[in-house]
Amino acid sequence: MADINIAAAREKLSSKGFLDVAISPELDLFLEIGKLKKEKNAVILAHYYQESDIQDVADFLGDSLALAQQAEKTTADLIVFAGVHFMAETAKILNPDKKVVLPDLNAGCSLADSAPGYLFKEFKERYPDHLVISYINCSAEVKALSDIICTSSNAEKIIESVPKDQKIIFAPDKNLGAYLIKKTGRDMVLWNGACMVHEIFSLEKITKLKIRHPNAKIIAHPECEDPILRIADYIGSTTGLLNYTKKDTSLEYIVATETGILHQMQLASPRKTFIPAPPTNNCACNDCPHMKLNTLEKLYLCMKYEQPELLMDPRLMVAARKPIDRMLQISASYGL
Numbered sequence: 001m002a003d004i005n006i007a008a009a010r011e012k013l014s015s016k017g018f019l020d021v022a023i024s025p026e027l028d029l030f031l032e033i034g035k036l037k038k039e040k041n042a043v044i045l046a047h048y049y050q051e052s053d054i055q056d057v058a059d060f061l062g063d064s065l066a067l068a069q070q071a072e073k074t075t076a077d078l079i080v081f082a083g084v085h086f087m088a089e090t091a092k093i094l095n096p097d098k099k100v101v102l103p104d105l106n107a108g109c110s111l112a113d114s115a116p117g118y119l120f121k122e123f124k125e126r127y128p129d130h131l132v133i134s135y136i137n138c139s140a141e142v143k144a145l146s147d148i149i150c151t152s153s154n155a156e157k158i159i160e161s162v163p164k165d166q167k168i169i170f171a172p173d174k175n176l177g178a179y180l181i182k183k184t185g186r187d188m189v190l191w192n193g194a195c196m197v198h199e200i201f202s203l204e205k206i207t208k209l210k211i212r213h214p215n216a217k218i219i220a221h222p223e224c225e226d227p228i229l230r231i232a233d234y235i236g237s238t239t240g241l242l243n244y245t246k247k248d249t250s251l252e253y254i255v256a257t258e259t260g261i262l263h264q265m266q267l268a269s270p271r272k273t274f275i276p277a278p279p280t281n282n283c284a285c286n287d288c289p290h291m292k293l294n295t296l297e298k299l300y301l302c303m304k305y306e307q308p309e310l311l312m313d314p315r316l317m318v319a320a321r322k323p324i325d326r327m328l329q330i331s332a333s334y335g336l
């Protein structure tokens with residue numbers, strides 16, 4: 001079994017961003033993680049795109065909004081965030097005095113990376129009379145430059161809450177932005193960013209799949225490109241997609257989002273068939289390479305050694321908190 005002290009753990013925390021320590025294959029990680037949770041009064045918050053083992057061991061599993069809401073109300077001393085960097089940042093911003101650790105510090109996000117803070121600042125300055133609504137999949141720097149944050153499950157309501165004559169910049173996801181323009185009728189200025197996973201789905205392959213499975217419903221996350229959204233029977237956040245498959249009476253679904261969500265869909269509806277929407281190449285590109293950097297082993301090590309810890313500039317946290325708080329308040333007013 002891995003057994004090193006904290007100082008050694010810090011040394012071992014290599015530039016890879018995770019503890020590179022051998023773990024005995026005999027160790028029951030589910031049991032050990034359960035013990036660490038109690039010992040450290042820790043909470044494991046996990047996103048639906050995490051591998052199934054992590055989903056199974058999590059205290060709370062959810063979409064980006066639910067995870068932010070849980071982070072805001074947690075009484076745990078240690079927040080273990082099994083997701084990507086911007087999600088752990090949000091948890092830290094909401095809990096500046098708590099320790100937030102994540103299994104792999106390098107679990108980033110192509111969408112968040114598409115909007116570097118300094119470029120976004122210049123972009124924003126070109127539209128001085130615009131309100132900035134940013135999707136939560138962005139860096140703390142971009143959040144600090146925003147007026148309101150939104151997620152895929154509350155974006156429509158957040159936009160509705162803004163007076164009709166108010167001009168809006170929406171960042172960083174151009175696909176979600178274009179979808180929201182259609183849904184709300186608001187003419188928003190869009191930042192040109194996208195998610196590498198949701199951009200990869202092949203319209204041609206999905207269409208062929210649908211011919212072979214004529215009764216299957218196509219369900220898609222709004223980060224997908226417009227041609228995919230146009231053929232979808234249902235569009236929603238990860239929670240929205242999961243709830244739809246629970247309530248809907250169909251027996252087959254073609255799922256156009258990251259594959260991690262299929263674990264919960266299958267658990268909730270064991271008799272139904274869930275087919276991951278195929279990507280353009282013969283790759284596993286519908287697995288998010290960032291989300292999947294986290295493993296059960298890294299989760300165990302980060303709880304045991306409380307490393308890697310997410311550390312942030314206190315001033316940045318204060319500035320980034322305002323638009324997150326606005327999102328949480330608006331969501332609560334809509335009962336979300």
Ligand code: 13P
Pocket residue numbers: 062063064065137151152153195223236237238239
């Ligand atoms: P939701 O969790 O809001 O569905 O968004 C999915 C996502 O892209 C997370 O990275």
Ligand code: SF4
Pocket residue numbers: 049084108109110111112137195196197198258288289290291
């Ligand atoms: Fe970012 Fe896309 Fe991965 Fe979500 S699925 S974390 S948006 S790269």
